[in-house]
Amino acid sequence: MADLNAEEFERRLREHQSDEERRKFERYFKTGADRFIGVRMGTVFELAKEFIDLPPAELDRLLDSDVHEVRAGALSVMDKQARRKLTPPGRRQELYELYLRRHDRIDNWDLVDLGAIHVVGGYLADKPRDVLYELARSPHWWERRTAITATAYFIRSGEVDETFRIAELLLDDPEDLVHKGVGGWLRAAGDKEPDRLRAFLDQHAAAMPRVMLRYAIEHLDPAEREHYRALR
Incomplete structure (x- = not known):
């Protein structure tokens, strides 16, 4: 052109x-x-x-x-x-x-x-992926959303460690658009390794923001979804 x-x-x-x-x-x-x-x-x-x-x-x-x-x-x-x-x-x-x-x-x-x-x-x-942890601690919510969204590439290759680690850093995030991003990529990581997602939820579901939890549990069976909602 x-x-x-x-x-x-x-x-x-x-x-x-x-x-x-x-x-x-x-x-x-x-x-x-x-x-x-x-x-x-x-x-x-x-x-x-x-x-x-x-x-x-x-x-x-x-x-x-x-x-x-x-x-x-x-x-x-x-x-x-x-x-x-x-x-x-x-x-x-x-x-x-x-x-x-x-x-x-x-x-x-x-x-x-x-x-x-x-x-x-x-x-x-x-x-090395240190930059993602720096972004996860940024004062700007769009940079924090980048931190979790970038891990989608790793999930597709079967790597879920980064997703769970960064999600843990963002559990107390004040921004709804970060909650949705974290919940969605936790769900995708759970599709690869369901037991890792359950272990994460067992530890954190009670304190997770509502929309983050809702997105994260969408692919679990109804009884499990009810269980984790009740923890919150």
């Missing part, structure tokens, strides 16, 4: 904006921090496929945008590059470093969920 740059990506994106979709986004996200132009996420993701070779410097420029869909496009491109088998190690490192350096712009739950698994978790798969 001749015009592989941030300006062209945003120009193409704006061709699909809609006031009706914008109002839907504003009702759904219920936040005054982001500005929406009303482009369906499916359209964002399709455009990201066309711009999959967008270089990190241009992705950085997209992350500067105050438009949510533009930043979502940047994260979708980053995710697609990180997933692609032909992406060289040097580019994977650039994407990982860009994600962490610009985490102030990756500040909503959907943006975290778009990039954290493959850009962060995938990069750390064969490396």
Whole structure:
């Protein structure tokens, strides 16, 4: 593609904006921090496929945008590059470093969920994971959500230790969007190792935030779900 740059990506994106979709986004996200132009996420993701070779410097420029869909496009491109088998190690490192350096712009739950698994978790798969524990202790909830969401990559490979350890650090988290992330990835870890999940719940269910517990026990049988709800 001749015009592989941030300006062209945003120009193409704006061709699909809609006031009706914008109002839907504003009702759904219920936040005054982001500005929406009303482009369906499916359209964002399709455009990201066309711009999959967008270089990190241009992705950085997209992350500067105050438009949510533009930043979502940047994260979708980053995710697609990180997933692609032909992406060289040097580019994977650039994407990982860009994600962490610009985490102030990756500040909503959907943006975290778009990039954290493959850009962060995938990069750390064969490396030390200390950074996830630093993120879990961050004052910013979106960084704490990255810490637990990145472990999804390890879960898919059958590794659940990091998920349970980071979940334990986040048991007292004040943010509902972190509770949901922790509960969901505990559930996924439990699908791999049900006894580990039961042991975790035996120890922590009584003190877990309600929504975290509800998400974590969704795949257990009804009697077990009732048991753990009663502990709380």
